[in-house]
Amino acid sequence: DQQVKQNSPSLSVQEGRISILNCDYTNSMFDYFLWYKKYPAEGPTFLISISSIKDKNEDGRFTVFLNKSAKHLSLHIVPSQPGDSAVYFCAASVLASYDKVIFGPGTSLSVIP
Amino acid sequence: NAGVTQTPKFQVLKTGQSMTLQCAQDMNHNSMYWYRQDPGMGLRLIYYSASEGTTDKGEVPNGYNVSRLNKREFSLRLESAAPSQTSVYFCATIQGSGTEAFFGQGTRLTVV
Numbered sequence: 001d002q003q004v005k006q007n008s009p010s011l012s013v014q015e016g017r018i019s020i021l022n023c024d025y026t027n028s029m030f031d032y033f034l035w036y037k038k039y040p041a042e043g044p045t046f047l048i049s050i051s052s053i054k055d056k057n058e059d060g061r062f063t064v065f066l067n068k069s070a071k072h073l074s075l076h077i078v079p080s081q082p083g084d085s086a087v088y089f090c091a092a093s094v095l096a097s098y099d100k101v102i103f104g105p106g107t108s109l110s111v112i113p
Numbered sequence: 114n115a116g117v118t119q120t121p122k123f124q125v126l127k128t129g130q131s132m133t134l135q136c137a138q139d140m141n142h143n144s145m146y147w148y149r150q151d152p153g154m155g156l157r158l159i160y161y162s163a164s165e166g167t168t169d170k171g172e173v174p175n176g177y178n179v180s181r182l183n184k185r186e187f188s189l190r191l192e193s194a195a196p197s198q199t200s201v202y203f204c205a206t207i208q209g210s211g212t213e214a215f216f217g218q219g220t221r222l223t224v225v
Contacts, residue, residue, distance in 0.1 A: 004155070032211055043117070043203055043216030044156070089155060095211045103148075103155035 003027045004092050006104040014112050019077040021107050023090030026071065030092040030102075035064060035075050038087045038106070047088070048075070051095075080111045115139055119204050119217035126194040126224045134189040134220050136204030144207045145187035146171075146214065147179060149200040156203060162187055194224045 005024045013019045023033075031052040036044035050057040050064045050073065057064050063076045077084055090104040120135045138145065143164045148156040158171030162181040176198060178190045191198060201221050205214040 002155075009153070034213060036214075036216075041218070043205075043218050044214075045216070046213035049213060093211075101158070101214075103157070105153050105155040 001026070002105070003030075004090055004102045004104040006088075006090055006107045008107050009105070010108040010110070012110045012112060013080045015082055016079045019075075019080045019084065019109055019111065021075040021077075021088050021090075021109065023073045023075075023104055024071060025073075025092045025102075027092070027102075028071070029094050032093045032095050033064070033066060033073050034091045034093070035062075036089045036091060036103075037084075038089065044089055077109075080109075082111050082113050085109055085111050117204055117206055117215050117217040119202075119220050121220060122218065123221050124223070126191075126222065128195060128224060130194050131190065131192050132194065132222075133191075134202055134204075134222075136187045136189070136217060137185050138187075138204075138206045138215070139185065140206055140208075140215060141184070142206040142208050142215075143184070144209070145181065146205040146207075147177075147187070147189045148203045148205060149173065150203060150219075151200050159189065159202075194222075196224045198222065199224045 034049040035047040037047045038044040048062050066073045087106045087108045089106045093101040117138045146161040147159040157173050160179040162168045165184045180188045201219050204217040207214045
């Protein structure tokens, strides 16, 4: 059973609009969450993270929201740009535990010019 | 500054053959990881090394072995390749718990 779920395998958004990527987790022990972006034929690269003591973290066009009671987080990209087209992985971890990093299956985002 | 370098980038093996995937990092990080990525499955941890001289199993270790040769290098070995090991393999490194991972470009392995 997947502990980190990204229920939308793909998403298409018009350039300039908001992209919202969702992620759900089941393990209440997770206390640190990250988003990675992956282009074809490249390794994932870190995008943004959030600790469980916060409910929002913002970095430029990217904002991550965390709802601990719902075990749900979302990544907002505003405004979306064609260069944002990539696969986005949500990851959840337990701080101080090197192996407890669980990745979701990914959401493929296409930003249409 | 290359970051995390994986070799080879592509490999085709016959069932039963063995091979070693190499990973080297120049970031002076303590922890190194091997993941595999399969469609619809995300990245799954095979083995990790929290520090030089230590290795531990991850979620999907069967059929693999690893060696942490020194602080820079962490290799993944398939002793007898199987078609189920067809995947894209990523090496990653982190500075410490609670920090982001840095990934290599990946090795696309096909076992026929």
